[in-house]
Amino acid sequence: MSSAVRGKLPWPLRMSYDKQDTLLKLFVLSIAAVLSFSTRLFSVLRFESVIHEFDPYFNYRTTRFLTEEGFYSFHNWFDDRAWYPLGRIIGGTIYPGLMVTSATLYHVLHFFNITIDIRNVCVFLAPLFSSLTTLVTYHLTKELKDVSSGLVAAAMIAAVPGYISRSVAGSYDNEGIAIFCMLLTYLLWIKAVKTGSLFWGAMCALAYFYMVSSWGGYVFLINLIPLHVLALMATGRFSHRIYVAYSAVYSLGTLLSMQISFVGFQPVQSSEHMAALGVFGLCQIHSFIDYLRAKLSKEYFEILFRTMALFAGTAITGVGAVLMASGKIAPWTGRFYSLLDPSYAKNNIPIIASVSEHQPTTWSSFYFDLQMLVFMFPVGLYYCFCRLTDANIFIIIYGITSIYFAGVMVRLMLVLAPVMCILSGIGVSGILSTYMKNLDISKVQKKTKKAENYPIKNEVASVVIMMMSLFLITYTFHCTWVTSEAYSSPSIVLSARGGDGSRIIFDDFREAYYWLRHNTPEDAKVMSWWDYGYQITAMANRTILVDNNTWNNTHISRVGQAMASSEEHAYEIMRELDVNYVLVIFGGLTGYSSDDINKFLWMVRIGGSTEKGEHIKEHDYYTPAGEFRVDREGSPTLLNCLMYKMCYYRFGSVYTEGGKPTGYDRVRNAEIGNKDFELDVLEEAYTTEHWLVRIYKVKDLENRGI
């Protein structure tokens, strides 16, 4: 560019190339960060600033407790509102990172007299952290490849649906900040590996500590890093840099992670953490051997190596066996097995299988959540293999392991999404930068360079670049569409389209919870299926029997038995559990399909899975033909169980749809079989406007007869 010409350019181009570069980077990154924040606000704009789903309500409640009562009472909190009569030690059974993060944010804001409500802090925390994630992704990809890949990856992760699904505004869950922590740990790990400096190793350990404090998924991380080290050893890339980095990260990280009371001594006891310990030991041995090899002659070294290998092998096996036998090393847990073998949980533990997010991922949901990343991922891998470095090996391992885990469990799609973005970013940027060079813009040069042996270079480049742009454009449209359609409904407020196209809002959940909050005794115990436990404690502020933290299978099973039994038998169980109110979700009037009748078979299965519930057998609830039906054909056991009666009490006289008889269930599309019955041991306490939530009061024992 001539200097005379440059003088006439608009101001951004008049700057030196360095400055233009910085400006462009800042511009792209800030747009990506803003986009990742704002694309998550659909639900806030469409509904209101409200917490979504189930688990976030628990997190919200604990956060509120933390901000109000302080860290020490939070740490020592014994919650008598949940798992009545057992209670739950909240401080020792949660990952406190999320709550501490929002409480810190809250207190900092309030120190500056920015009086923002704690609920709003909670609602907007996940979008805020996803903005930070885009920045971390940029830096991580920059470390792996170059700046341009970093920018593409940052732009991609800003909108990838697989990550948005767990981090929309209001989805106040551990995963919202955990992905940020995870990528930050990776970034610092790569830095530590590249520099071999203790400083970056220690920073990485701190980031790992934050990760451990916020999500149980840290186990993936503490297995991935050793795996990387192992791979480096196997490829002969082990060096002092890696020795320093891993030793620092492992020792500091493990010590720090043991400070989280929920984690406790697991890092040195449970099998999930053993790989890290093993690789740590291997590191020491490897470098010791390297040292010896440098000092000894070859023959002596051979002899020494063999003796020591034999000795060490025996010792490790012996100690391992003793610890396993004495129970110091935790046996393989169910969740671990279900990771390796997708069918394990389904066959053995019904409660794990009953959670929809524990189901294996379908092929379509890969495309739905990742779109073009699915086929750009191998391209990125190709570029990584082309120029193999220590850092690239890490991202290759991360990509391949997480694609396996995402296939096992739907919720682990979240771990896969960032690496998909990083590798696709590398791929896309690789393709674009290759072909951009071939694109001739100046017409003068085109004439002179015709002699080359690459005849339609410019045309091919144009086509490739146009294709890539098209892919990227469809990616943005797809992401926005998925976010707006699939991931932005708060599930606590339902909406439907009315006949005239207007929006009808079903706010029945909050109606019922608010009724419970203000019109039942302060110490009332509410029995419901565990899905609604967190919501009831958070919104209704009442004691519940079971909740979404499904740690006690027998207790949940007892509730399942009560729901599946006949009225008299259920009454015994309810008296035993000291229940005052029973809450059921019923969608028969509105057509809300994830109601308790549709979940009922899980209650039967879980109820029948323990000793006390042996009389409950799943096949009793099917028709002779093996169908689950609520109409006249349905099994008599089903038609007389407590759940059925509570859902359909007085429903038999309601007209739901034109041209259909009374008591027509709009979810099951059937006229109910048992219409006219009275409840003996319960009385209807409250039913919401659209009958979505029905609350029954357990009657007291009758006065002794005269």
Add this chain to the structure above:
Amino acid sequence: MNRVAYELVVFGALLASCCTANQGAIGGDLVNSAVNRQIDLTSQLAKFTTTITLENAGKTATTSFVLAIDPTLRDRLSFIGATTKDDDAEKLSVTQTTVPGRTTDVLFRVDLRKALGAGQSTTVTVDESYTHAQTPFPAQITQAEDQLVLFKGNLHFYSPYKTVSETTTVKLASNKIESHTKTKAKVEDSSIVYGPFENVEPFSQEKLQVHYENNTPFLAVTSLLRVIEVSHWGNIAVEETYDVRHSGARLKGSFSRYDYQRQLDGRSSVKSFKTILPAAARDVYYRDEIGNISTSNLNEQDDAVELELRPRFPLFGGWKTHYYIGYNLPSYEYLYNSGDDYALHMRFVDHVYDDQVIDDITVKVILPEGSKNVDLSVPFPVDRHPDELHFTYLDTFGRPVVIAHKSNLVEQHIQEFTLKYSFQKLLLLQEPLLVVFAFYILFFTVIVYVRLDFAISKDEASESRMRMQGLLDQLQASQDKRTSLYQRYEDAIAKFKSTKDLAGFTGSRKKIDAEHKDLTTAIKELQGKLKLESTDMAEKVGELQKLDVNLKEQIVLSITLAEKVVAGKMGKQQYVDNEKVYSAKREDIMGKTETLLSSL
């Protein structure tokens, strides 16, 4: 029960405060010559309208008379006021008083406009409102049943004076009367007329009891917190937090949604109610602890904003709910000032629903930071709590909060208070300046951080790169100037050709030559400096210099040519041909210079 005790305490406190100031005598010479009482029981309130014809039977004129409150109802008294019809329904002042000998009675002294001379008479209308005077009986009903209530009062006008003749009309909410006191009673549809009674002695009491159906909403605001936040930037934000309870007969047994939806029963339940907000209210919200309540309608009318509030669930007897509403008002309608003195003129309590009952209200007024000399005046007695400080956005030393509390309010209490305070207008600038300053500090820190090098070790490569960048920038500038000189040469030649002024041409040529020489030496110096950083770059600059020498030669040739043609030593055609060659060469060199420069 607890509540009543509490009210008594509050009342007692009020009483004690009035005792010393308002001690007086009854003045036994007055006579109630005719009394007409209307007891309105059509809502949850008991509204008494008593028209008294007062006669001075004594010998001296009097300026005031005393009203006594019926002992069965005195704990329930919410409001009392008196008007006279003598001169256009004027309000009379009513103050609480005590009289020696009647310490248990609650007495009020009414000051008359004009002294009532001996033998004269006047007519006074007294309005009283009693809350929670109708008690549900039975106290529990099922969803299908109607609500029956019991009202207990005094059959006679409870007065310190003798009453010559009196009648009492009780208006009921319905014509379904279970039982009533039969003394001289006449039932007319939904009202009962008692009397006339003749010559009733002072302070006489006789039981009046009515048991009847009343399905009007028995809704009570058990506590109300009204927060008014004044901003001098033109806005007043109001937020009211309500605890509402259905104080009627409690619901017995189950609530059936099916029956409720068929609208056959639940007649005493409250489904929704209307709150009237000021006409200027904007950005109205209706929420509770768990979020927005989606069931509300807003109707904007000319003189008010009507807000139809539907609680999340219908309120049956004994059920309660909690919510808050808020809105913004433009401050010019409520805030007045003269210089630095301000006066806020707003309602102490606003409309919640018709025939409202508010058991307790706390009003908090948050004034702008730096307000002083606060003075609150309310038309009825309130408890003033100590002021607090409130901290919100951009506050440094806190906003003063004025807090006032009152119990047992009804519609008649919707009156305006005046809050006077002083505020220096300059303080308005404090917060914007704070923001400006904060940003200044932020940018300054960033500038310091970016411009200064805090590294302990030096990075030679980047230092050299930065130095080189600086040198190249200078080089660029010098080269730009040098290139422009050639244009000036050409201009000078053209001018010379047309004017044929040799002296002028030589002059301007010398000037340009001098400038060219300066620039060339400057570039040479830069070249020397660049050599320290990168020999490669220095070589390129050397090439640039060579090209410039070539160019200079060309232009000198061109000048000689021009001088020749002006002197007539050369034909015109020949000049044009030669000049073409030269200028083509110059173009060529210029092009080379440009490519060289862009590669730097």
